[in-house]
Amino acid sequence: MASPDKVDPIHQFAINKIVDLHIGGLDVSFTNSSLYMVVTVVLTGAFLYLATSSRAVVPSRMQSVAEMSYEFIANMLRDAAGEQGMKFFPLVFSLFMFVLVANLIGMFPYFFTVTSHIIVTFALAMLVILTVIFYGLYKHGLHFFNLFVPSGVPGILLPLVVAIEVISFLSRPISLSVRLFANMLAGHITLKVFSGFVVSLSALGVGGIVGSVLPLGMAVALTGLEFLVSFLQAYVFAVLTCMYLNDAIHPGH
Amino acid sequence: MEAEAARYIGAGIACLGMGGAGIGLGTIFGNYLAGALRNPSAADGQFGRLIFGFAVTEALGIFSLLIALLALFG
Amino acid sequence: MPFARLDGAEAPNYVARDLERTGKQPAGRGMEVEMAVNGEPDETGKTGPHGQPNADPRDDDLDRRRRHLEASLAARKPARQEREEGASGVTGYGQAMKLSSEFIAGVGVGAALGWVIDRFAGSSPWGLIVFLLLGFAAGVLNVMRSVGKVAEFGQGANRGPDSKR
Numbered sequence: 001m002a003s004p005d006k007v008d009p010i011h012q013f014a015i016n017k018i019v020d021l022h023i024g025g026l027d028v029s030f031t032n033s034s035l036y037m038v039v040t041v042v043l044t045g046a047f048l049y050l051a052t053s054s055r056a057v058v059p060s061r062m063q064s065v066a067e068m069s070y071e072f073i074a075n076m077l078r079d080a081a082g083e084q085g086m087k088f089f090p091l092v093f094s095l096f097m098f099v100l101v102a103n104l105i106g107m108f109p110y111f112f113t114v115t116s117h118i119i120v121t122f123a124l125a126m127l128v129i130l131t132v133i134f135y136g137l138y139k140h141g142l143h144f145f146n147l148f149v150p151s152g153v154p155g156i157l158l159p160l161v162v163a164i165e166v167i168s169f170l171s172r173p174i175s176l177s178v179r180l181f182a183n184m185l186a187g188h189i190t191l192k193v194f195s196g197f198v199v200s201l202s203a204l205g206v207g208g209i210v211g212s213v214l215p216l217g218m219a220v221a222l223t224g225l226e227f228l229v230s231f232l233q234a235y236v237f238a239v240l241t242c243m244y245l246n247d248a249i250h251p252g253h
Numbered sequence: 254m255e256a257e258a259a260r261y262i263g264a265g266i267a268c269l270g271m272g273g274a275g276i277g278l279g280t281i282f283g284n285y286l287a288g289a290l291r292n293p294s295a296a297d298g299q300f301g302r303l304i305f306g307f308a309v310t311e312a313l314g315i316f317s318l319l320i321a322l323l324a325l326f327g
Numbered sequence: 328m329p330f331a332r333l334d335g336a337e338a339p340n341y342v343a344r345d346l347e348r349t350g351k352q353p354a355g356r357g358m359e360v361e362m363a364v365n366g367e368p369d370e371t372g373k374t375g376p377h378g379q380p381n382a383d384p385r386d387d388d389l390d391r392r393r394r395h396l397e398a399s400l401a402a403r404k405p406a407r408q409e410r411e412e413g414a415s416g417v418t419g420y421g422q423a424m425k426l427s428s429e430f431i432a433g434v435g436v437g438a439a440l441g442w443v444i445d446r447f448a449g450s451s452p453w454g455l456i457v458f459l460l461l462g463f464a465a466g467v468l469n470v471m472r473s474v475g476k477v478a479e480f481g482q483g484a485n486r487g488p489d490s491k492r
Contacts, residue, residue, distance in 0.1 A: 167465035175432035
């Protein structure tokens with residue numbers, strides 16, 4: 001970026017401490033990331049609480065949005081994991097709403113995007129995978145490990161195939177978290193770069209201001225695309241969660 | 254030259270091999286796409302061979318990644 | 328009672344096929360009324376004009392077929408969804424992102440696993456070599472799974488050997 005006021009596309013992801021806290025040598029400071037996570041949770045909870053507080057037979061607009069999101073996730077879970085999977089509905093619904101609302105909050109200018117940090121998305125993905133592993137072991141015992149043993153494989157190849165399946169299973173949280181993180185990060189950097197073009201072009205004078213219409217239009221279009229991506233990534237996260245939970249409920253089915 | 258620097262340079266040179274794999278993958282997918290556009294009905298049947306070619310080509314790229322990783326961490 | 332069956336669910340089967348396909352209500356109903364008039368009283372206990380009970384089986388059948396269609400559509404939907412929409416398929420960019428992240432995750436996990444094994448077992452380069460190659464295989468497997476060319480995880484455990492292509 002040649003402009004003197006230095007448009008830095010990475011700067012928006014910086015984490016600042018708001019309250020410095022250390023407990024037993026651990027840094028548990030309240031950062032801007034934590035603040036936006038709290039805002040996300042409070043906003044989601046308040047929205048769902050207010051929307052469903054009236055419980056009218058003919059729903060208001062807010063209530064029908066809340067009901068639609070409920071139905072959306074419930075159908076998704078039922079399709080993927082069957083009726084038994086509905087006991088995981090609170091988990092999937094919370095994950096979906098958290099990721100969706102965090103993505104959408106990040107779309108406001110100057111706001112922090114929680115899901116653009118890999119540690120956040122990785123923690124969410126590990127939550128899903130650990131739920132799958134623990135529930136699978138609790139429900140099926142050692143039978144759960146049949147997941148890694150496909151049938152119809154000759155005995156000599158079996159160790160190889162099992163190792164590959166185990167690595168494939170372990171790569172799930174990585175790909176789940178990297179996908180969400182990379183989409184949000186790349187989208188926000190692109191937005192920032194194109195907005196930076198507008199600023200640095202319009203500093204050049206009249207010709208620059210006329211020319212800056214192009215990156216401005218691009219930034220507007222990208223904003224629309226980013227809203228789509230925010231929803232889509234939350235949806236993909238929820239769908240994959242449902243599919244992984246299905247493995248825990250019916251291993252080797 | 255320090256040994257440490259030579260290691261990093263070696264890792265970087267090993268990574269050049271992945272560029273070759275990248276060119277090969279481009280050729281494979283480009284030709285698949287060209288063939289699929291000429292005869293779309295045969296495209297699905299050849300998908301397995303596409304993946305096979307992808308795997309074999311990418312394996313060579315993985316070998317050079319392996320050498321790079323060995324130079325760095327091995 | 329041969330004509331009692333006309334009131335059953337099979338009644339529309341007696342309508343000529345062409346009439347049924349056009350779905351013209353008056354033609355079908357007229358025909359059934361004609362049959363009922365020609366025959367004996369249908370001792371089903373139902374009184375009143377024939378139009379109403381005769382219209383019902385047709386609706387029932389339509390409903391049943393519609394429900395059947397919905398069920399089969401719903402059965403087909405999850406697979407399609409996860410393949411197209413679930414692949415964030417609105418943009419080819421999303422699909423590419425998904426596939427490459429699947430592949431790289433496989434290779435990366437393999438390399439990390441091999442490095443950790445080397446570190447603790449002291450088998451210096453061999454763990455990395457073997458597990459990187461295994462991770463590569465797992466990455467290809469992930470890619471093929473997410474384009475739907477290979478049986479899903481754990482499926483085929485109770486099936487024949489052909490379930491794993």
